[in-house]
Amino acid sequence: KMWCFSNICYFSLEIQLQTQSGNILVFPMEGSHWINMDILLQALHSRGHNVTIVRSSQSWYIKDNSTYYSTYTVPIEIGFEREFISRTISEIIDFQRGALPLTSFFHLAVGMLGTLTEAHRGLGEFASGMLDDKKFMRMLNDTKFDLVLTDPCWGGGIILAKYLNLPLVYNVRWLIPEEAHLSIAPSPISYIPNMRSGLTNQMTFFQRVKNMIYYVVSQTQKHLVAKKVYQKICDKYLGPNNDFNQLLIDADIWLMRADFVFDYPRPTMPNVVYMGGFQCKPAKPLPQHLEEFVQSSGEHRVIIMSLGTFVSELPADMANEIAAAFAKLPQKVIWRYKGSRPDTLGNNTLLVDWMPQNDLLGHPKVKVFVAHGGTNGVQEALYHGVPVVGLPVAFDQYDNLIRLEDRGAAKMLTLSTVDKDNNFLTAIQEVLNEPSYRMNMQRLSRLHRDQPITPMDNALFWIEFVMRHKGAAHLKPASLRMSWYSYHSVDVALFLGGAVLLMLLFTFFLIRCLCNAMCKPKVKCE
Structure with missing residues (x-):
């Protein structure tokens, strides 16, 4: 009887695993967006799902060979190279250092529109080349995928899902030029700050005026990019009755890389699932050379600094000012920096090409994180309870940091002030010496961790839910189909x-x- 029972259980488990495993087609984004998508794909693979990625032959981060996913490599360049992003970031840094608030706004509203359109036009060319490849598209159709998983910051995955008639799941926070909630959920701009406005959810009258202006600018940019790039692709490959903006909001599930510990409370929708911090995990032991350096800090402990994937170096005078400020501190510093060695670098500072950021943030010796404010970094800092000195460069970084600063867990500088009047040193010392910064960040960390289910498990459940039920149409609000x-x-x-x-x-x-x-x-x- 025991033998029969065990065999029945084994047979039942085998059937369950077979029925649960799915075939997932992924159209990812490059850069830091790929870093968090990659973590999600590893988790999907560990649960028995087959993961296939559509990538360019010139992909920056996505390797052709992997143990947990297979690839369809399209022999077409992605439309713009990594150097394009690096050059754009350098131009933003140079501009922001000398910009006045009004000129900065016009640069955002008008000057960046051309750059934004150029970037998406390159991505549109990649999508068109992929859809023109009949052999490739026939191969995708024959594989019988269960769903498409994509980051809608690029529009190619949205069009691909419609072309293949597959359910669509987003790994999302930002759409083309706006925060994702603005497209799908009621979003009163009287208390919901717009991207790059630098506002919180507590606004004065004139701040609400400013928020309205930024909202109009972002909506104009959104519609112009959609019309100039993606709508033309929809008309060619999907037919003239498929509006890109309608396809954009028609995903089955939106896996949102945020939660209401980090973000401001706001209206939402039934098919929005919050997985903020899903990439965070307990720290692993550090490599020996880093562990020895960290332990050598003694009671003063350690500061770490990283400005993200694309900011590997800074203007020489700014780098020298930052290095000089670090040299005046008793703490040890680990700085991810690939530029020329600053002349003012102190003996307490270690320059590295790469560092295990999550593991360092989880180390008890790390006291402050100097960061650019990318979503991955600020959520890892929040998870581990490490206060932040923020130096935003572009995109969503200012908005991320202002949410932490508003809650008393971060001190933010700007590119135009970081190397003036010892501002950087003063900010570091303030966060080091004022206990409230660490206390507030640790309070946020406790709130974030106190959940009935981990963000990763929540995300995996809803991806599998869409596969089991061939979509989630019952969660889509009627508003999506209304004028x-x-x-x-x-x-x-x-x-x-x-x-x-x-x-x-x-x-x-x-x-x-x-x-x-x-x-x-x-x-x-x-």
């Missing part, structure tokens, strides 16, 4: 306004007729 004037009840307001106006006019003419009728006999009698 803007119907959604905002403009047509209803006009109808009711017209009806009231007709009633008033009818009442006015009725009273006027009655008055005329009553006045006529009186005139005759006289």
Whole structure:
């Protein structure tokens, strides 16, 4: 009986594993977005799913060979090279260092539009080349995938899912030029700050005016990029009745790389699943040379600094100012930096090409994290309870850091002030010596960790849910299929306004007729 029971259990488990395993097609984004997507793919593979990635032959990060995914390599360049991003970042740094607030706004509103369109036009060329390859597309169709997983910051995965008629899941925080909630959920801009506005959810009247202006700019950029790049691809390969902006918001599940410990509370939707910090995990032991350096810091402990994937070096004068500030501190410093060695570098500072950021943040000796404010980095700092000195460069970094600063867990500088009047040294010392920064960050860390299910398990459940049920149409709100004037009840307001106006006019003419009728006999009698 025991033998039969064990065999039945084994057979049942085998069937369960077979039915649960799925075939997932991934259209990823490069850079830091790939880093967190890669972690999600490893978890999917560990649960028995087959993961296949569509990549360019000129991919920067996505390797052709891996133990946990296979690839379809399209022999087409991705449309713009890594150097394009690095050059753009350098131009932003140079501009921001000398920019006034008004010129900075016009640079964001007008100057960056051309760069944004150029970048997406290159990505559009890659998508078109992929869809033109009939042999490649036939191979994708024949593989019988269960869903498409993509980062909608690039539009190619959205169009590919529609072309293959597959359910669509997003690993998302930002769409083309805006925060993802703005496209799918009610988003009153009276208290929801727009991307790059530098505002919190507590706004004065003039801050709300500023937020409105930034909202209009972002919406204009969104529609121009969609029209100039992706709508043309939709018209060519999907037919003229497929609006790209409609396809963009029609995903089955939105796996949002945020939570309401980090982000501000706001309206949401049933198919938005929060997995903020899903890439975070307990620290592993450090490599020996780093562990020895960290332990040599004694009671003063360690500061780590990294400005992300694309900022590997800084202007020489700025790098020298930062290195000089570090040299004045009793702490040891580990600085991820690939530029020329600063002349003012102190003996307490170790320059590295790469560092195990999550493992360092989880080390008890690390006291402060100097960061550019990318989503991965700030969420890892929050997970491990390490306060931040922020130096935002571009994209969403300013918005991420201001959320931590608003909660008393970070001190933020700007590129225009970091190397002036000892601002960098003063900010570091403030975060080191003021206990409230660490206390506030550790409080956020406790809140973030206190969940009934881990963010990663939550994300995996909903991906598998879409595979089991061939989508999640029952979670999509009706608003996705409504025109803007119907959604905002403009047509209803006009109808009711017209009806009231007709009633008033009818009442006015009725009273006027009655008055005329009553006045006529009186005139005759006289």
